[in-house]
Structure formats: C-alpha cells, structure tokens
Amino acid sequence: MTAPALQLRDASIGYGDVAIVRGVDLTVDHGEAVAVLGSNGSGKTTLARGVLGLATVLGGDVQVLGAPVGRLRERGRIGYVPQRHTVSGAVPATVREVVGVGRLARLGLFRRLRAADRSAVADAVAAVGLGDRLGDPVASLSGGQQRRVLVARALAAEPELLIMDEPTAGVDAASQEALAAVLARVSAAGTTLVVVTHEAGPLSGVLTRAIAVDHGRISYDGPLAGAAPDGGGHHHPGDPDRLEPPRYRQDQPRVTTDRRR
Structure with a gap:
C-alpha cells in the first residue's frame, strides 16, 4: 500500500455551499x-462525514x-459506526440480522450470505462480546449492548478503515471497557481507526494520535497525550460551525438496518 489511508489537501467540507471545515491538510x-x-459545533463530525461522502467537499482534495x-x-473497505446510541426500527430484527447488513457492503444488495459471510458475522458479534446473543432481538439488549451491535455491523465487512462517531457516548463504563478491548484487537490486526469524540479518555489505551478541530480548522495534530482535555477547541454561540443543517443530525435515530449504509 503506497497511498495513505486518508489524505486531505486544503480541503473545505460542508453542506450546500456553506463550508463548516476549511483549509484542512491531513x-x-x-x-x-x-x-x-x-467540542460540540467544532466541525469534527463534518470532517468525518466529508471523508465518508456524507458531506460535500467544497474545495481541495x-x-x-x-x-x-x-x-x-x-465499499466494504470502509466501516462506519454512526453517532447514535441504540439500534431501533419498526421491523423487529435479531442481532444476527442487523450485523449481517454490514456484510452487504462486500456482497452487494442482491446477493445472499454465504457460509463465509455467516462466519464473518458470527466472528464480528463474538468480537464485541455478544456471541451468545446472536439470535436475540436487538430490542432486548441494553443501550450499551446495542451500541456494540453497531460496532459489530461495521466489523462484519472486515474493513481496512474504521470510522466511529462518538462510540462511547451515552454508554456505561463496562460497555466502554468492552469497546476499548474490541478496538485494541482491531487495531492490532492492522485496521486504521479514526474515532470522532469529544473525550478520548475511555479509549486512551488504544488511540495514539489526536487531531483537534476548532472552529472548522485543525488546531492540534500530535500525540494523544499532548491534546488539551477539551480537544483543543472552544465553541462560542453564533459560530458558523453551527450552520450544519438538521437533516444531517443523528440524535433522533430510527432504522439502522437500511441496506444503503
């Protein structure tokens, strides 16, 4: 592999014609x-969404x-865990079914799971410590366990690059520790990890480098231990970074088994 996992040159990213992240080299x-x-509104999530193609690259490369x-x-080379705390939906689904959706990125929408794919799903669920819950409805799981199901869904594709948005937010300490253990194994296997968070403490044993985003620009790039406790950025009311439109917010999760993901 000669090209980096991610490379941004003078990149500006936003929504419509409004740039939230500006002039980023990374x-x-x-x-x-x-x-x-x-901090909230700094532009860190917009940066991640730009990499994923969920926000518009308005300039640069x-x-x-x-x-x-x-x-x-x-598409299966990239895994994504969105900023939501639980799995919910109008149609009941088991852990196996939800995690199986992540395998579709490797197969395409109209191909059925083969034995190898079913094995990858089982391995992903086992990796997050829920191997004994494969056939259980996701609605029967705790919030922290549902969060781990979302991680397993991303892992099922066996991605080279895993991007996670606030994976430890809203879950208990035990679930945070379980997630840290999972990510340590994933990282040791060579997967590139990019974790968007306002507080890296729970994953400080896994993450080694920090990128701090402040007012849409990178204010720090270096060892995690050298980053400011708040990520190096402070948000003030009225900042343009808050122009991100509601349609891109994910604090009202609905169905997570959408095959388009």
Whole structure:
C-alpha cells in the first residue's frame, strides 16, 4: 500500500455551499489509531462525514484508501459506526440480522450470505462480546449492548478503515471497557481507526494520535497525550460551525438496518 489511508489537501467540507471545515491538510497512514477531538459545533463530525461522502467537499482534495472520496469501488473497505446510541426500527430484527447488513457492503444488495459471510458475522458479534446473543432481538439488549451491535455491523465487512462517531457516548463504563478491548484487537490486526469524540479518555489505551478541530480548522495534530482535555477547541454561540443543517443530525435515530449504509 503506497497511498495513505486518508489524505486531505486544503480541503473545505460542508453542506450546500456553506463550508463548516476549511483549509484542512491531513494525512493518516495505514494502521494508525487516531482520535478526532473537538467540542460540540467544532466541525469534527463534518470532517468525518466529508471523508465518508456524507458531506460535500467544497474545495481541495480528499483521498480515501487511494481513491477520490466517494469513488472507492469496494465499499466494504470502509466501516462506519454512526453517532447514535441504540439500534431501533419498526421491523423487529435479531442481532444476527442487523450485523449481517454490514456484510452487504462486500456482497452487494442482491446477493445472499454465504457460509463465509455467516462466519464473518458470527466472528464480528463474538468480537464485541455478544456471541451468545446472536439470535436475540436487538430490542432486548441494553443501550450499551446495542451500541456494540453497531460496532459489530461495521466489523462484519472486515474493513481496512474504521470510522466511529462518538462510540462511547451515552454508554456505561463496562460497555466502554468492552469497546476499548474490541478496538485494541482491531487495531492490532492492522485496521486504521479514526474515532470522532469529544473525550478520548475511555479509549486512551488504544488511540495514539489526536487531531483537534476548532472552529472548522485543525488546531492540534500530535500525540494523544499532548491534546488539551477539551480537544483543543472552544465553541462560542453564533459560530458558523453551527450552520450544519438538521437533516444531517443523528440524535433522533430510527432504522439502522437500511441496506444503503
């Protein structure tokens, strides 16, 4: 692999024609474990969504796994855990079914899971400590366990790059410890980790590098231990970073088994 996992050059990212993140230069090499830190409204989530193709690159260049953002053919090479705390939906689903959706990125929408795919799903569920709950409805799980199901869904695709948005928010200490153990194993296996968070403490044993976003710009890039406790950024009312439109917010989760993800 010659190209970095992520490379941004003078990148501006936003929604519509409004830039939330501006003039970012950033390189993340394969196998790194990086925290993207910042206070609410700093632009850290917009930065991650730009890498995922969920926000618009308004200027500069964004390369993901050696391809321009949005043009990577093998979508299963990227795993994503969105900013939501639980799995919910109008249609009841088991842990196996929800995690199986993550495997579709490797197969395509109209192909059935094979034995190898079912094994990958079982391995992903076991990795997050829920191997004995494969056939259980996700609605029967605690919030922290449902959070781990979302992680397993991303892991099922066996991604090279795993991006997570606030994975420890709203879950108890035991679930945070379980997640840290999972990510330690994933990182040791060579997967590149990018974790968006306002507080990296629960994952400080896994993440080694910190990128702090403040008012849409990178204010710090270095060892995690050297980052300010609040991520190096402070938000003030009226900052333009709060222009992110409601349609991109994920604090009102609904169905997480959407096959388009």
